[in-house]
Amino acid sequence: MSTDSMVTHVAAALAVVITASYVLGAAARRLGQPPVIGQLFAGIALGPSLLGLAPGRIYEMLFPEQIQPILTALAQVALVFFLFAVGYELDLRLLRGRGAVTAVSLGGFAIPMLLGAGVVLLFPGGFSSANGGHPVDATFTLYMAVALSITAVPVLASIIRDQGLAGSGPGTIAMASAGVIDALSWPVLAVVLVGGAHGSAQTWTVRVALLAVYVLVMIFAVRPLLMWWMYRPGALMTNHVPIAVAVALGSAGVTSALGLHVIFGALLAGIIMPRQPDGVPDNQLLRPLQETGGLLLPVFFTISGTAVELGGLRASDLLLLTVICAAAIVGKVAAGSLSARVARMPWRDSLVIGVLLNTRGLTELIVLDVGLQAGVIGPRLYALLVVMALLTTAASGPLLALLRRPAGTSPAGPTGAQPGGEKAPGTRPGPEPGQSPAADAEPAPRP
Template identity: 75%
Template sequence: MGTDSVITHVVAALAVVIAASHALGAVARRLGQPSVIGQLFAGIALGPSLLGLLPGQVSELLFPKQIQPILTSLSQVALVFFLFAVGYELDLRLLRNQSAVTAVSVSGFVIPMAAGAAIVLLFPGGFASVNGGRPTGTTFVLYMAVALSITAVPVLASIIKDQGLMGSRPGTIAMASAGVIDVLSWPVLAVVLVGGEEGSVRAWAVKVALLLLYVLVMLFAVRPLLAWWMRRPGLAAARQVPLVVTVALASAWATNALGLHVIFGALLAGVVMPRLADGSPDARLLRPLQDLGGLLLPVFFAISGTAVVLGGLHSSDLLILAVICVAAVVSKVAAGSLSARGARQPWRDSLLIGVLLNTRGLTELIVLNVGLQAGIIGPRLYALLVVMALLTTAATGPLIRLLRRPADLPPDLHTDARPDGGALVPDVRPGADAAALPSSGAGTASGQ
């Protein structure tokens, strides 16, 4: 296939992917679900599970093997911009003097991790079979632990907004806790990837040392330089955005070169990016990367969906799927609910918090793709985990409507709008107890 033919196929594939993704995303939202549900279904439909079943090899005609590396590269670039925005919006000040957030976030991270490790240890043969005979040792156990611990902050924010919980006590605590859970999950996933590589103990130690050195350079060299550059008088945002894009891409390249995924460098770049005087991210810098990442994310959903081969599943895999789903749901809901109740939240609010933390979505898909690319999980287990992510995310809205009463809605949503007029952010300032802040808003509402 010549260059012109490759370009033609890439352009056509992008048109189909973006159109199908946004169309099914809109359908999902009309059905009361986050758009990520429809967008992932679009990816699955465009893959071998549906389009590949049609006569005439339509799937191969639309997505020939020659353009797969290009689409994969575009999907990784989308993740770089998305994770940079996630890192830039993280506000660790939410942990200060927040007894409810601390209790819920720690429990919502540790207990699902323990559940993920436990199901592998209890059913080693079943997981070895569904994972194509891959090793089910320490690396795999830790990976499954991380996979069950994830809560998708962007999807959660969208659900909180759609369900009218923005500004409520459960919505505020769940959003803040989900952000902390993600902060805890990424380093553990990084350790899993480093530990899963073959090599001597010395080579592993050298890689860990280089990663720590890189983090220190980003914190104590790159961050001050960025702060100095961005404080220069008369520096327009139009000149700052290219620098931000460069830093995000360069950091992603660095972590990938060190043996980790590009997402870790992108996330770290967002964390070290200087903020405004009040501690909030600069919307003039954040919005362009959010828009660019959002435009390209359908390609990531397409790549994720086409990797799901439902026809390759065995009937015996349904038992493992049931085990995964039960462990994922019970551990998240129980951890969030009981810890919130222990922090003196009402029972109904505690149950809502537990249900909200059970939301997965785009963040879970990122973790699953990393595991698939690293060879930790195979196609069959990947498909089961994607189904788990879809089911747990889709169940959140109906469960909220079942638990919530009209009286639970805040009469006045005293939320602070971002400077760009976009999504609302939590008003959980240092020194204020989240349990006593029913007027706090939810975070970013990208709908992913």
Template identity: 75%
Template sequence: MDSVVTHVVAALAVVIAASHAAGAVARKLGQPPVIGQLFAGIALGPSLLGLLPGGVDEKLFPDEIQPVLTSLAQVALVFFLFAVGYELDLGLLRHQRAVTAVSVSGFVLPMLLGAGIVLLLPGGFAEVNDGRPVDATFVLYMAVALSVTAVPVLASIIKDQGIAGTRPGTIAMASAGVIDALSWPVLAVVLVGGDHGSVREWLVKAVLLVVYLLVMLFAVRPLLGWWTRRPGVTAAHRVPVAVSVALASAWATNALGLHVIFGALLAGIIMPRLPDGSPDARLLGPLQDAGGLLLPMFFAISGMAVVLGGLHGSDLLILAVICVAAVVGKVGAGALSARGARQPWRDALLIGVLLNTRGLTELIVLNVGLQAGVIGPRLYALLVVMALLTTAATGPLIRVLRRPAGVPPVARGLPDARPGPEAAPPVAAADTAPSP
């Protein structure tokens, strides 16, 4: 046990330091930190560190500590998804025609393309997926893998690029939230479909899942609301309760054959908010800090599972097909639907480019598929490369679309980094008139 603890402490030091340094380099290059952190994970795995003589990667990350590192990564995901669920706000969907159009098309078209490329090239995908069957579960999984957008990474990019509060930035953020809210249930269906148990086992799990949902919605949620309204309850009391609820909910969904992410997400959704409907920053802050500190372990585990040396030359064709389908599905759907909602072409293209950001959310989906055995190491590596390429392309494409064309950014309806009255008009105007 002492040896395991020693290796875990050393591994944590290396992973956190490498991830922080790589994330800082990525930010200096105009990229979101997740790009650098994932590259750090890949570098610490067999693709780079494993090439050094003496088995450095195996000495630093021996097999006996892998369960501990994986557990830390799962805890980080629980905190992260709880925060995502707690911040989730679908209010704009009820009021914005543009958000509705972009959300639906940005979810449906990528799913159709994801399923379509598998049905058109079943032999190629079966070969790159190490002979796994190209069945309905796999087709639906590929559809989900191409449909998600990384809301946290997108929020960071929008802030860094100075387009927060503008019509394109707000529409893209709201639409991405709706798209991911639609994607999680479909991913749950994939996991259920991949469970080849008996009909009796399925029925038992389905009943238990319904019971779990009813308890969370009609027992835990009212109880949390009553408890948080009690006099004298402070943030110091709320944080431990929120962590306990998130972990217990994650355990429940994982025990039912789904994944910890679903329970954590639902726990965040049912957590009571402030009277004005906004998240409590005193509760959200500590969970985000803890998740951010542990999240490098998730990137390390994700990166170490990428074995670039195991790819074949023929896999590049499948990678090209996946990337084209991913870009066309997101950029095309987002741009055309935004244009149909009376957005100017430049704004519409910007919305499509923003939706093409995958990053962290895509990695979660890919890890779920790898753990469930729906995809193998080779296809996993290709999909990780696709996520890196599409996310890394977002910043440069935004800068191209914002390049001056003889008209100031505000006059074009494009973002102005300055706060205050000079900023672009609110998104609500997008339903009644095009951008000035």
């Protein structure tokens, strides 16, 4: 395929992907679901499971094999921008003096981890069959523990806003706890990838040592240099976005070279990026990266959907899917609710927090994509886990409506607080990926 032909195919594919993602994302929002549900369905529909069955080889014409590396690269760049924004907005200071956030964070992380590992130990044959020859070992067990502990912060923010919980006690505690849970999950996932890397013990030791050195360099050398550059005299009107993009992409490239996924370098770059003097993220730096990442994220959904081969599932996989979903729901809803109750939250607010933490969405898809690329999970189990992510995320809205209906109280407005709840200062549901913070009236259908 010539360069001109490749450019033509890439442009046409991007037009179809972005349009389908926008339309189905908007349709999902009208149905009371997060846009990520519709966007992932768009990715699956554009993959071999549906579009690949259409006559006339439409799938091969729209997504020829030659452009797959380009689309994959664009999807990874989208993840770099998205995870950089996640790291930049992460604020662990919310844990200080917040007993409910601490309890819910620890419970919502540890209990799902234990259940994820437990189901693997209880049903090793089922996982071995669905994993397509990939080993069901300690690395796989730890990976499943992480996969069931994830909560999707951007999708959670969307649900909180749509349900009128923004600023309420349950909403702010769930948002803060979800950020802490994911902050704890990413390092464990990195350990999974490093521990599961092929090679000798010496190679593994060298890789871990290099990773540790790199983290120290980023914290004690790159961050002070960035602070000097951003706060130097005359830097007030300087555009810091190119610097942030360069740091994010460069850091992602380093972690990829060390055998980890690009998302870890992007997340680390966001964490070490200096904030404003008052500790608040610089919106002029954050917003362009969110919008760019949000524009490219439909390509990631398409790449993720392409790997979902529903036709390859077997009847026996239904039982395993039921087990996985049960462990995922119990692990989050029960753990979040009981942890909030231990922190003396009212039962109804505690249940709302548990349901909110059961939202997985985009972040879960990133974890699944990492596991698939690393060879930890196979295509069949990947498809089952994607279905689990869809079901648990889609269930959040109806469950919240069911919980709040009997009380007869109206949902808390954007600045209201639920009875019995506490409002965590400095916590606010941020915009979804690619959405302007000012676009609260009618948010764009982003995941």
